[in-house]
Amino acid sequence: MSSLAAARADNFYYPPEWDPKKGSLNKFQGQHPLRERARKLDQGILIIRFEMPFNIWCGGCNHMIAKGVRFNAEKKQVGNYYSTKIWSFTMKSACCRHEIVIQTDPKNTEYVIISGAQRKTEDYDIEDAETFALPADEERGKLSDPFYRLEHQEEDMRKKKEAEPLLVRLQRVSDSRHAEDYSLNRALRARLRTQKRKVVEEEETSRKMGLGIRLLPPSKEDAASAAAVRFAPKFDKNSKDKRAAIKASSIFSESSTSTLGNKRAELEAKRRKIKATAASALLAGRDKPLSWQQDMGFRKR
Structure with a gap:
C-alpha cells in the first residue's frame, strides 16, 4: 500500500478507468497540477514559499523575525511598474499568527513592508x-x-x-x-x-x-647498557663444572644401569652352570664301557 501511495504521489499511477482520449490525469481527476498550492488560483492567488529578505519586528508580538526565515505566503499581482509586475506576499508569523504583507518595489529593486511588521534598522561603523x-x-x-x-x-x-x-x-x-x-x-x-x-x-x-611481536628499533643506549654488563667469574667456573659432570656421567639413568647389570649376572651364572653340567657329563661317560657301535665308530676314526 505504501508503494502504491508513493506512486500516486508522483503521478505514476493511472487507474483502469482512465483513457488517454480524456486528457491528462489531472484533468481526469479534476485537480490542478499544483494541488493545494492552487486552491485560490481562481482569485489570482498562488501559495509559495517566501523567504524573509531582511530582519523585521512582528507587529503583533514585537518578536524579531530573522532574515532567511521561510513562510507559506499567498502571492498575487497588485500592480505594474511599466512592464514589470508588482507582487504582494501575504503570510502569517509563526509567533502569534499575525498577518504580514510585503510587496516588491521594482523601481528601487527592493522589498517594502505594507502592513503587519516593521523593518529592523541596523547601523554600524564602516x-x-x-x-x-x-x-x-x-x-x-x-x-x-x-x-x-x-x-x-x-x-x-x-x-x-x-x-x-x-x-x-x-x-x-x-x-x-x-x-x-x-x-x-x-x-x-x-x-x-x-x-x-x-x-x-x-x-x-x-x-x-x-x-x-614487533621489536623496537635498536638504540645506542641499549647497546651501551648491554656492553656494560659483566658476569662474575664464579658463573664461568660453575658452568665448566656442570659441563664436565655431564660429560662424565652415563647417558642412561641409574634404574636402567642396575637392571642391565642384574641381567648380565644372571646370564653369567647360567653360562657357568651349563659348563659345569657338560663337564660332569663328559667325565661320567669315560668311566662306562663303550658299546660295539661306539667302539667301531671310535676305531674308524
Missing part, C-alpha cells in the same frame, strides 16, 4: 566593519555618465591607493593561512605514511626471526 560605503542613489545614477566618471577618476584612484595596503594585507593573510593549512596537512600525511612503512618493515623482520 571602519569597524572594515567595509566600504556604497554610493548614494543620486551618485549611483551618475556613474553611467562618462563625464562624471572622468571628473571623479582622480579621487577614485586616490581612494584606491589608500585602501590598497589594507586589501593587500588581507589577501596576504588569507593566502598564507590557506598555504599554511595545506603545508601542515601535507607534512602530517607524509609523516604518517613514513611511520606506517616503518611499522610494516619491523613486523616483517620480527616474522622472519620467528617472533610474534
